[in-house]
Amino acid sequence: MPLGPGRRGVGVIGAPVAKAAVVGAAVSPGPSPIAKAAVVGAAVSPGPSPIAKAAVVGAVVTPGRRRI
C-alpha cells in the first residue's frame, strides 16, 4: 500500500536496521534464576551477590562495585 505525500521527505533512520538480540530468551528459566530475576527487578532477596543485584534494580547506590 503506497504511503501518502506526507511520507515523501528525507528519512530519519539513515541506514538499514539490524535485528537486535531477542530479550525474551534471557529472562526465561535457566541456570541462574537469581541473577535473571535481579535484572528484571523481580527479586532483591539475599544471595551470593546482593550488592550487585540491588544496584541493578536501583534499590541502593552502593559505592565500590565499579568493575574497572
Next chain:
Amino acid sequence: MTERSLDELGPVDYLIVEFPAGQQNFTGEGADELLRLHDAGIIRIMDILILVKNEDGSVDAQELSDLPELGDLQRIEAQLAQTLAEEDVEHLAAAMDPGSVAAALVYENLWAAPFASAMRRAGGQLIANGRIPIQALIAAIEADAADDTLEAVGV
C-alpha cells in the same frame, strides 16, 4: 506540537516490535499500554507505521488510519507527526523476517526533556547513548558472582 521550542524537546527514539508469523496474538493490550504512557506524559507518540514483510521480501507499510479497527489509538492518529519517510520503511524492514508484521514507533521521551534541556543549557552535548542488553547485565552479574566465590575460597 505546542509552543515548546526545539531546545525543550526530549530525546526521540524509535523501536520496532516484530510479531513473527504464527505468533501473533493481538488483543489490544499493547495499544492500551502505549496510550497509557502517552496520556501520562511519559512519552509523546510521534509516529506509528505498521509494516508487513511478505515472503518475497517486499514490504507493505500501513498508516494507523489504514487499519480497520483502530480502537483507542484513533484519538492520537491525528496528532502523529509522520516522522518516518518512505525511504525509512526499507531501512526499518531490513530487521524483519519474511512473513512477519511489525509496529514501528517513534516517540519523544518527555520524561527526559527537562534533564536534557538542563544539560544543553550547561553546555553539554550528547556524544553517545544506547541500550544495554539484558544478556550483558546477566553476564556481568554472573561474572561478579563467580569472582566473589573464587575470592571466598581463596583462589
